[in-house]
Amino acid sequence: MDAVIETTNLTKRYGRTTALKDCSLSVRRGEVMGFLGPNGAGKSTMINVLLGFARPTSGVATIFGENSTRRAARVHRRLAAVPSDVTLWPNLTGGETLDLFANLHGAVDSAYRDLLTHRFELDPTMKVRAYSKGNRQKVLLIGALMTRADLLILDEPTTGLDPLMEQAFRSSIAEAANRGQTVFLSSHIMSEVEALCDRVAILRSGELIEVGALHELHHLGGRHLDVRFNGIVPDLSRLPGVANFTVQANRARFEVRGALHPILDALAASDVITLDVREPSLEEVFLEHYGERS
Amino acid sequence: MKKALPHRRVSGTSLIARSCLRSGALLGAIVGGLVGTSARAYASLYPTTSARRSLALAYEHNTAMVMLFGPAHHLDTVAGFTMFKAQMTCAILAAIWGLLTSTRLLRGSEDAGRTALLLTGSTSLKRWTGTTMAMFTVAALAAWVTASAVATVFSHELSLQRIMEATTILLAPFVVFLGSGAVASQLVASRRGAASAAACTLALSYLLRAVADAGLGLHWLLWFTPLGWVEQLEQPDSGWGAPWIAIAAASVFLGTITLLLSGSRDVGAGRFTRRTTRSPRRLLMRSPLAFSLRSLGASAMLWGVIVSLASFLYGLVAKSAGATLRAGSLAHITGGLDASGSGTAVVLSLTSLMVAITLSAFGVSQLAALRSDEAMARVDLVLMFPVGRSRWLLGRLALIAVAIIGGGALAGLAMWAGAALEHSGVSVGALVAAGCDDATPALALVGLVATIYGVSPRHTVALGWGLLIWSAGLVLVTVVGSVSTTLLATSVFHHLSAAPAARVNMASAGTMAALGGLGILLSAVTFSRRDLIHH
Numbered sequence: 141m142d143a144v145i146e147t148t149n150l151t152k153r154y155g156r157t158t159a160l161k162d163c164s165l166s167v168r169r170g171e172v173m174g175f176l177g178p179n180g181a182g183k184s185t186m187i188n189v190l191l192g193f194a195r196p197t198s199g200v201a202t203i204f205g206e207n208s209t210r211r212a213a214r215v216h217r218r219l220a221a222v223p224s225d226v227t228l229w230p231n232l233t234g235g236e237t238l239d240l241f242a243n244l245h246g247a248v249d250s251a252y253r254d255l256l257t258h259r260f261e262l263d264p265t266m267k268v269r270a271y272s273k274g275n276r277q278k279v280l281l282i283g284a285l286m287t288r289a290d291l292l293i294l295d296e297p298t299t300g301l302d303p304l305m306e307q308a309f310r311s312s313i314a315e316a317a318n319r320g321q322t323v324f325l326s327s328h329i330m331s332e333v334e335a336l337c338d339r340v341a342i343l344r345s346g347e348l349i350e351v352g353a354l355h356e357l358h359h360l361g362g363r364h365l366d367v368r369f370n371g372i373v374p375d376l377s378r379l380p381g382v383a384n385f386t387v388q389a390n391r392a393r394f395e396v397r398g399a400l401h402p403i404l405d406a407l408a409a410s411d412v413i414t415l416d417v418r419e420p421s422l423e424e425v426f427l428e429h430y431g432e433r434s
Numbered sequence: 435m436k437k438a439l440p441h442r443r444v445s446g447t448s449l450i451a452r453s454c455l456r457s458g459a460l461l462g463a464i465v466g467g468l469v470g471t472s473a474r475a476y477a478s479l480y481p482t483t484s485a486r487r488s489l490a491l492a493y494e495h496n497t498a499m500v501m502l503f504g505p506a507h508h509l510d511t512v513a514g515f516t517m518f519k520a521q522m523t524c525a526i527l528a529a530i531w532g533l534l535t536s537t538r539l540l541r542g543s544e545d546a547g548r549t550a551l552l553l554t555g556s557t558s559l560k561r562w563t564g565t566t567m568a569m570f571t572v573a574a575l576a577a578w579v580t581a582s583a584v585a586t587v588f589s590h591e592l593s594l595q596r597i598m599e600a601t602t603i604l605l606a607p608f609v610v611f612l613g614s615g616a617v618a619s620q621l622v623a624s625r626r627g628a629a630s631a632a633a634c635t636l637a638l639s640y641l642l643r644a645v646a647d648a649g650l651g652l653h654w655l656l657w658f659t660p661l662g663w664v665e666q667l668e669q670p671d672s673g674w675g676a677p678w679i680a681i682a683a684a685s686v687f688l689g690t691i692t693l694l695l696s697g698s699r700d701v702g703a704g705r706f707t708r709r710t711t712r713s714p715r716r717l718l719m720r721s722p723l724a725f726s727l728r729s730l731g732a733s734a735m736l737w738g739v740i741v742s743l744a745s746f747l748y749g750l751v752a753k754s755a756g757a758t759l760r761a762g763s764l765a766h767i768t769g770g771l772d773a774s775g776s777g778t779a780v781v782l783s784l785t786s787l788m789v790a791i792t793l794s795a796f797g798v799s800q801l802a803a804l805r806s807d808e809a810m811a812r813v814d815l816v817l818m819f820p821v822g823r824s825r826w827l828l829g830r831l832a833l834i835a836v837a838i839i840g841g842g843a844l845a846g847l848a849m850w851a852g853a854a855l856e857h858s859g860v861s862v863g864a865l866v867a868a869g870c871d872d873a874t875p876a877l878a879l880v881g882l883v884a885t886i887y888g889v890s891p892r893h894t895v896a897l898g899w900g901l902l903i904w905s906a907g908l909v910l911v912t913v914v915g916s917v918s919t920t921l922l923a924t925s926v927f928h929h930l931s932a933a934p935a936a937r938v939n940m941a942s943a944g945t946m947a948a949l950g951g952l953g954i955l956l957s958a959v960t961f962s963r964r965d966l967i968h969h
Contacts, residue, residue: 270710
C-alpha cells in the first residue's frame with residue numbers, strides 16, 4: 141500500500157466543540173508532509189487521533205493499513221513521535237530518558253543515537269530538571285529520530301530550539317527522508333515547512349482547507365512584482381489580477397493573480413529599468429488564505 | 435447565546451490569600467474535629483471518676499507513652515485527656531501542614547514559573563516573599579477560628595475558653611513550621627527538596643523532644659525544639675510566658691531570615707547548589723512494568739516505613755493502653771467493632787483499623803499520582819511506544835495492589851514485634867493475618883477509584899480522597915458514637931474484621947479483594963476506550 145497515513149472523514153468533537161471535521165488526508169510512503177494551521181486549528185488533535193490517544197467521533201484513521209485507534213500498540217512498532225506539551229520525568233537524566241525510550245521502542249540505532257546527541261549538543265548526564273526548554277525538546281527529538289522508525293510524527297518539534305539546532309533538526313529530517321522514512325510534520329513555522337516538506341496540508345478550525353504540493357500552493361498566492369521605471373509610473377492597478385498596487389517615486393510594487401501576459405504587455409509599452417518577479421512564500425500564501433476566509 | 439462571566443478582579447496577593455484561607459480552614463477543621471471527638475470519646479469511654487483515675491495512673495508515669503506522645507497531665511479531666519490525646523498528633527499534623535503550605539506557596543510557585551511571571555510586574559522577589567509570608571497570618575487565623583468552631587460543635591464537654599486555649603496551643607507548630615518551610619524554600623531550589631529539608635527539622639524536633647522526655651535528666655532539651663515549647667504550653671502550672679516568647683521569637687527570626695535570603699538570591703535558585711548531573715542509573719528501565727515499579731518504589735517504601743513504625747509503636751503501647759479500658763468502655767468499642775477479647779486485642783484491632791486507613795490512603799495517593807501523570811502527558815510518553823494501554827494500566831495497578839498487601843503484612847509483623855516486646859501474648863500469625871486483612875478494604879477502595887479513573891479521570895483525586903474520608907469518618911465516629919447501619923454499610927472499613935479481637939472474616943475479605951480486582955479490570959477496559967485527558 142502506498143499510503144502510510146490515511147484518514148477518511150475524520151471527525152472529533154469535544155462536547156459542542158468540533159476539533160476536527162471530516163478530515164480526509166493521505167500521506168504517501170517516503171514523503172515529508174507539512175501540517176499547517178494556526179493555534180487551536182486542531183493539529184494536535186489530529187496527531188492525538190493518529191497516535192491512538194484520542195478516539196475519533198466518526199471516520200477512520202489508519203497507519204500502515206491498521207486502525208490507529210484499535211491497533212495502536214501494533215502501529216507504534218513502526219512509528220516514533222514527538223508529542224507537544226509533554227512533561228519529561230524531572231529526576232531522570234537526559235541519557236536515562238533516552239535509555240527508557242530505547243527500551244520501550246525495542247530497537248534503536250545506538251551509533252545514530254550518539255551521533256544525534258553530538259549533533260544536538262545535548263549533555264546526557266544532566267537531569268531533566270536542570271535542562272532548558274530547548275534541551276528537553278532535544279531529548280524528545282533524539283528519542284524519536286534514534287529509532288529510525290518507518291514513520292515519524294512530529295508535533296511542533298522545534299519549539300524552543302535555537303537557529304543552530306533548527307539547522308541540525310532540518311539535516312536530521314533530510315537524512316530521514318533520504319532513508320525513505322515518512323515524516324508527518326506539524327508546525328506553524330513556515331520557513332521550516334517550506335525547507336523540508338514535499339506536500340502541505342492546511343487546517344483551519346478543524347477543517348482541511350488545502351492539501352497539495354508546495355509548488356501548487358505557491359500558485360494560490362499572487363506573484364509579487366517590483367518594477368522600476370525610467371520616468372512616470374503607469375497606472376497598472378486596473379489590469380486584471382492586479383492587487384495591492386503601490387507607487388513610490390519611480391517604483392511600483394504589486395501582486396498579480398492569474399496570467400501574467402496582460403501585465404507584461406503593459407510593461408512592454410513603458411520604459412522599464414528593472415523587473416523583479418517573485419513567487420509568494422508559504423507564509424504569504426498562508427496569511428492570505430486565512431486573511432481571506434476569517 | 436453565551437452569557438459573559440462576571441469580571442472578577444484577581445491579583446497575585448488575593449490568590450495567595452485564598453489559598454492560605456483554604457489551607458488554614460482545612461487544617462482547622464481536622465484539628466477541631468480531633469479535639470472535639472477526643473473530648474466526646476473521653477466522656478463516653480471513661481464516664482466514672484474511678485475509670486478516669488485508673489486511666490491517669492496507667493498513663494501518667496509510663497515513660498514509653500511519654501516519649502511517644504508527650505507527658506500526660508490531669509488525665510482525670512476532659513481537658514487534660516483531650517490535650518494528651520490530641521497534642522502530639524495535632525502538633526505534628528500542624529507542623530507538616532505548615533511546612534507543606536509554605537514550601538508550596540513559596541518554592542512551588544517558583545518551580546512552576548508563576549513567581550517569575552509576577553515579578554515581571556512592579557515587585558521584587560523580597561517584596562513578594564514578604565507579601566506571601568504576611569498572608570500566612572490569614573492561614574493561621576483561619577485554622578484557629580475553624581478549629582475552635584468545629585471543636586465547639588463536636589464537643590459540649592469543654593468550655594469555649596478551654597477549646598480556644600487548646601486550639602491555640604495545638605496550632606502553634608503550624609506557625610513555626612510555616613517559617614521553617616519558608617527558610618527551606620530560600621535554601622533549596624526545588625519544592626520537594628525544600629519540603630524534605632523542612633521535614634528533617636521536624637523529625638529532629640520530635641527526636642529532641644522524645645529524648646528530653648525519656649527521663650534521662652535531659653529535660654532542658656525541650657527548650658531547643660518547637661515541639662518542646664508546645665509541650666511546655668500544655669503545662670499551665672509552669673507558666674506560659676517563656677514558651678510563647680520562644681515561639682514568637684522563632685517565628686520572627688525565621689521570617690527575617692527568609693526575607694534576607696530572598697533579597698540576595700536569583701529567582702529560581704536556592705542558596706544550596708544542586709547536583710545537576712549524575713552517572714546513569716539504568717535499574718528498572720527495561721519494560722513499562724519495571725519503570726512503573728521504579729516510579730512507585732520510593733513512595734511505597736516511605737509509606738511502608740511509616741506504617742511499620744507506627745504499627746510497631748502502637749504494638750508497644752497496646753498492653754498498657756488495653757489495661758486502661760474498663761469493662762463498659764471495652765464493651766462500647768467492641769460493640770462498635772463487632773469484636774470481643776482483651777483490652778490489648780481491642781487496641782490492636784483499632785491499630786489495625788488505622789493501618790487499613792493508611793493503606794487506603796497510600797492506594798488513593800498512587801491513583802492521584804497516576805492521574806497527575808496523565809494530566810502532565812507523561813502517560814503519552816510511554817504509550818507512544820508499542821505498549822498496550824490496558825496492559826500498562828493493569829501492570830501499574832497490580833503493583834499498587836501488591837504494595838498494599840505487602841504493606842499490610844509488614845504492618846502486622848511490626849505490630850507483633852512491638853506487642854511481643856511488652857509480652858502482650860498475641861501470636862504473630864494472628865497479627866500478620868490482621869495486617870493482610872487490612873489490605874482488603876484498601877484494595878476495594880483502589881478498585882473503586884481505579885474505575886473512576888478509567889471513566890472520568892478528572893474526578894479521580896476529589897472522589898478518591900472523598901471516598902476515603904467518608905469511609906474512614908463513618909467508622910471512626912462509630913467507635914465513639916453511633917451511626918445508622920445503612921450509612922455504615924457504605925464504608926469499606928465497616929466490612930473489615932476486627933482482627934485480632936475477632937476472627938478474620940474470609941468471606942468479607944474475599945469479597946472486598948474481588949471487588950478491588952473487578953474494579954481494576956473495569957478500569958483497564960474503560961481506560962483503553964477513552965481519550966487521554968490532559969490538564
